[in-house]
Amino acid sequence: MKKTESFLLIWLLVAFFGCSYNGQKNKVDVLIIGGGASGSMAGIQSARMGAKTLIVEEGPWLGGMLTSAGVSAIDGNYHLYSGLWEEFRQRLYDYYGGPDSVKTGWVSNVLFEPSVGEKLIREMAFAESNLEVVFNSKLDTLKRTDHGWLAAFVGENGSFIIEAEVVIDGTELGDVAKMVGIPYDIGMDSRYDTGEEIAPDESNDIIQDMTYVVILQDYGEGTDKTIARPENYDPTPFFCTCAGKCDPDTISRILWPCDKMIEYGRLPNNKYMINWPIYGNDYYLNVIELPPAERKKAYEKAKWYTRCYLYYLQTELGFNYLGIAENEFPTEDGFPLIPYHRESRRIKGLVRFTVNDLARPFDQEFPLYRTGIAVGDYPIDHHHAAYPDQSKVPDLHFYPVPSFSVPLGTLIPQDVKDFIVAEKSISVTNIVNGATRLQPVCILLGQAAGTLAALSANNQITPAEVSVREVQTHLLQAGAYLMPYRDVIPDDPYWLDVQKIGATGLIRGEGKNIGWTNVTLFHPDSVMTIEAIKPGINEMAPEIDIIDFEDNNILSVKDGLDIAIELAEYLKHKSLKMDIDEQVKQWWTQLNFGTFDPDSQITRAQMAVLLNRIADPFALEVDMKGRFVHKLSSDN
Template sequence: MKTNFKTLFLLTTVFLMLACQGEQRNSLKADVIIYGGTSAALSAAVQVVKMGKTAIIVSPDKHLGGMTSSGLGFTDTGNKQIIGGLARDFYQRIYDYYQKPETWKHQNKEDYGNVGQGTPAIDGANKTMWIFEPSVAEKVFEDYIKDYDLKVYRDQWLDSVSMEDGKIKSITTLDGQTYEGKMFIDVTYEGDLMAAAGVSYTVGREANSQYNETWNGIQVGVLHHGHHFGDRKISPYKIANDPTSGLLPRISADNPGIRGEADNKLQAYCFRMCLTQDENNRVPFTKPAGYDSTQYELILRVFDSGWRETFNKYDPIPNYKTDVNNHGPFSTDNIGMNYDYPEASYERRQEIIKEHETYQKGLLYFIANDPRVPQDVQSEMAKWGYAKDEFADNGNWPYQIYVREARRMIGDYVMTENEIQGKKAVERSIGMGSYTMDSHNIQRYVTEDGYVQNEGDIGVHPEKPYRIDLGSILPKNGECSNLLVPVAVSSSHIAFGSIRMEPVFMILGQSAAALAALALENEVDLREIPYKELKAELEKEGQILEYEGEH
């Protein structure tokens, strides 16, 4: 009897394993397959479901929401009046969470006050809140998944794309699972599905001459924000003023190029850290594996020059936490260390991400512990630490590196600074933007007179909110007719600097999904939907497509 039972058990186990493998080989099907885990993934999926179609989110990320739920809680909004639809609904849901007393675990709501970028963090009149903790943002995204019964497959990495008659038939992930759909939406920061489908794209900065722009291309000599060395004459050499001693780490020996010309370099990435001084919720900074104090020699010279702005972008979010962004000539932006990220393998990308993590954690540890750091800066840094109740399953470190820019599609319509600045009209608006055309530094180099300088930091304000053209999310005619790209949108480098804000990605994700659903409903290609029909649908959903007010 024991032998028979054992045999039966083994046969049952083998049968179940084979059954599971068989199920794994079967395609998972939906009307719309959405690849990526950014905030646009959620707005796109919700819109598809609201219009009576089925959607599957295939996400490389285990935690959805992209930068919105990974540290960027001090939202870059620009004019909030042009944020409508599901994007506004998201910020209203954030507001609702912060009306609950239990959300204020470490701080009284009344003590938080009105902090924000020009307008209050909490807008009671419109029931919106624009500044929030990463964990609260993730809860809102998970609420969307529950409320709309969204189908989400996490930790699923694109392996291959099956094409048929100029359309995507299916995608397959590294584990062998296949996802089959009628429409596909690429919501990754990197544009991975777009690239795999053979759609045209670019990486880096175009020359100003390409699109008749002023602020594209290399920007040597342009110092817009405070993220440069200015007129501080700081030597880049290991032995000050001695070129024979070699360069300090993280300074390039290459010629930066000529202003206005093209290159293939990228603006710097960083992690948007959630820190706190609350002793009950603070995790002290520790020395990361691979720590090398020599990587931070340059910041000592910055301190020696009298610079004292280390904590200027420790922006307050609720519960005594921060959204920390880059600030100054040497900060959390890891300049020049991401150039091969957009087209790199997954393995190489992980190496780049890990190097950024080590650099940034090491910088915190260095400032808090190295005896050469000025005492006033060091004593202040020692008060800070990681927020214990954020990113708890990732060592309190953000899940997502800030991919400010990677691939950008060259699509049906290329948005440029001329549209952003109102010099060229947009006729087929699918949403609006208003934020500064913003690029972080791209190079750190040696000037002709032998000093260190940063290059690439640009900030140019649009005169008023601008429209984003439908063609910017569509590939060129003849390139993959069932794909939409609302994140790696078709735009020049400098135009993308304004478009690339999280609320805009949510807006464009919703608009892309609406177009996909209309095409499915009418059984036509994406380009066959009359714009007036799409416009009516978007306005019904609360999208803001036109705005006549000032900035």
């Protein structure tokens, strides 16, 4: 980055828009536009890394879909205790009284009141001395300068200008990315463009259904909280919302008993999230390219549809004692501040994450898994039931995939410098968006975006120039997973070893889809075989012939130690002056591996420890496509 200031442009913008918010200086390292699930966490992480950070949010709340949209039932990542997602979850546990206290509905293991979620996220944000948040302020202009960006906002207290080194788009629909001219896609991709066999032949502009959620409260049997009959109310779209009200043979969906259905999104304190996908309040609208005024009008249609559904629940199904929750949202009608968008613009980034990369990460031309920064384990979940012409929509309902890790390059646009994209506008295909759009993934994408932005600003380089391994190292230090290995958690003493070795590909996990559960398993206690380690060694260090260590297919501790030492010598970036045998014995004791026996079979976890601590292959840099960059030694 250059430090030459565009004084004339600054002077003109300041003269026109004003020069302060709350009397504070308008220069920051990292500016985040949009305080949603990603934006909030990006701000927290950036500030923790020492960057002066500002979040500007158009509304009065932080949290986006988690809070402002009312989608307060977390989908996925229950067994992936990663980073800021885990920190937020622990705050929910502390607030409500433990894990069981938020298992109130059956759609999720973590449910909470949106107002409580916002309170906790706000507390996390306001605890950071390097982070400021400005609410109720809308971006007016954003202009590139020689040293970063100038952003002009219109807020409730007037206009203000912000000068920033790096900008993060944390909006719900990628509006800032469009404003600065970043190319993007909307809708379904052609299989011939993405190589995804399950994609349609031709691209189209069909996006996922949106939902205007409503939070209800149980006012007690005998209480009638029925709302006024909505204008043009028609009950027929909702007849099959639960069992017993229509002929199940005429539809292809499982129908739940009505009493079971209503418990789907039950929240603590006898509240209910109404976000029901089966002939419920999903609604098709594609507002992405509409101007704000037209979007607002369109949102009223989705809100009207949810009112109709609520009226149906109250009058046809007998849930009239459930009424709109009071004091849940700072809105006149008690509805959420914003609708729930499942899909937005998707930028054209340095890499595009396809379902092939997600489903078979170790079999692709480019090993994007080595650049992973945010993990997820939810299925490919697309909502298209409300689209008028179903013949144009391929069947993507819960397409089976393993757990996954999103590549860093999806956050960085191809041609616009000092700019990062998060939330649902990252560089993924339409199909993959069905998994990466979920709340924990967006939280973790925000954490990664904040890490990348802080490193970019602190080091005075563009996001694309930041070291992949440096981003990953900071995420690991913050307790965030790089690899989605469910069977090795941060409490395990060798978690860091497994994460680092997993991100090199030297030892590879096994991906599985088990019903609704998607996992990738490291199998830490299984024996290490030559067959399992050979592909990774061949890619990183093809000169090493591990057949030399073969007595049989299973490696011994001594074999594993010899491989680690030879790899360290090959990479030539790790001093081996230590007494290796004595050090390994200490590790065995510290990690509860049992008695050190060189002739015993070595487990995969033990092998990860030896490789990481002796050879440190994670220090070998990779580019944004996951390819090794051999710059460790002048001799290499």
